[in-house]
Amino acid sequence: MSGGPKFPQVEFADARGELRGSYEDMQAVLRVPWVMFAARSLAVFGGFVPAAWRVSRTTFATRHLERCADELRAMAILPGDDPPDPRPRLAGLGFVESRVDEVREALRALNYGNAKYLLLITAWCEGIQGRASGGAGAVAALEDTVPPGPPAGMAALSMVDPRDVSPRVGGLLRRVTDMHLHHGPSSDFRVLANWPDFLQVALDDILAPVVRTAPYEATAQALLTRAREQVGDLPAIAGLAPDAALAVCSDAEVAAITGLLFLFQRFILDVTIDMVRCTQALDGSDVASASPFPVP
């Protein structure tokens, strides 16, 4: 992460017109309380986000998609022992149990959404690279939808602005960025930065020991492989193809989008693993591997 300028993006609060409509619809259909960093960054490039979301939305409203996300979330648990419970160290920092509950609720929303965004970016990534992004699954699955809107009891999320944080929080966000070889802090870590003590303990004890180790890399690879299979088996095409992208973007913008989708796909893989691991540290692997908002 650079200590310098913020990575170009259109934040939810700044989105207008068709883009604002896409952001709102994306949150409603996916039933999540944030728009992924990837989409906010891609929004800088022509008309890609509204056009791509229009292609994806029908498939992403299905119970089938919900099942795919549930499977990926369960796969995001790293092999080996549970990470250490952060509460003893947090208690020593005066971090009370009610604040742990706030973190837990934020993690539930993030874990619910990350697996869906992993599928969305994989569909967009395959589509823009000219590969199959759905259409091999039974079309009847399109009829079986999940009602839009946030699940009952889902927490709202607030992200810190990395340009406007204390030196301590800035240092923590730089650390998480560089630890993953990312280009900036993800939405998820901008949320966790609301609780700097938790973020610090999570980095020290839950994430730093595993990030970019061989089992972590193998888990990311397995998630990617499975997400691609699932995308191919979606009931309808879910990713915008290059020719369609060129109808709403210049060719240089399509190149930019291709690069950013590749970068953010790895980014979301990492964050999916990380947030599941934080929940595992708090509540064990059974809770971490289950959907936080199961759809019957």
Next chain:
Amino acid sequence: MSGGPKFPQVEFADARGELRGSYEDMQAVLRVPWVMFAARSLAVFGGFVPAAWRVSRTTFATRHLERCADELRAMAILPGDDPPDPRPRLAGLGFVESRVDEVREALRALNYGNAKYLLLITAWCEGIQGRASGGAGAVAALEDTVPPGPPAGMAALSMVDPRDVSPRVGGLLRRVTDMHLHHGPSSDFRVLANWPDFLQVALDDILAPVVRTAPYEATAQALLTRAREQVGDLPAIAGLAPDAALAVCSDAEVAAITGLLFLFQRFILDVTIDMVRCTQALDGSDVASASPFPVP
């Protein structure tokens, strides 16, 4: 790979002015007969390539850099048995030994350059993400340079235009692209496409059995880790920082460049492994792991 439009780039033959000078100097200083696909694509975005190359060129002219590249090339051999010798099957296709020699010479040039381009893109990637890209090594290494210009006996390379190939070659290039989850065919495979029989046998027997397997991924990861360490230890900063990039690019262009550098870093890792493996199939692992043009 899309069957559609060519990925935006400025080919060597089309480069003019300052960019043409950068292309020529890059080839001379690195002592290679092509400009990497990554640089040709990045050339679409503002003044990044000339500015980034200006930062890199002094360090990349050193014997120290040559040693780093030699180490990476040797690390690119996959664990396990040698791949099968392609010559028996090629002979059955009427592919004579003199054509095998042409392929061997092209591979020598590619293997020489890929390891250097892996270092260059890693320096650019670290730099644009605001991390250290050199300056920790002894500055005296800057004095010990390798004379510019191609090594004696290095083959010229010619790349097919993927928009203007036979259906067979188009199919082979699509296959290599999709096998790796790339967005288009690399320079290296556009070179090998001059010998479709070799490319076919290489894909079937040398690459398809290993690409994206666990040992392949582990080798790519080890190469990335080592390349980053080497970049940090370069005798001077070799990657353009975000603030400097913003002097020659818009912020959206910097975002595009960040995404494309990430994408092409993985791309070059893959191609480095693949070309070393092709040489290993022809001439064994000792030849494949040595510099094809050793600098004394």
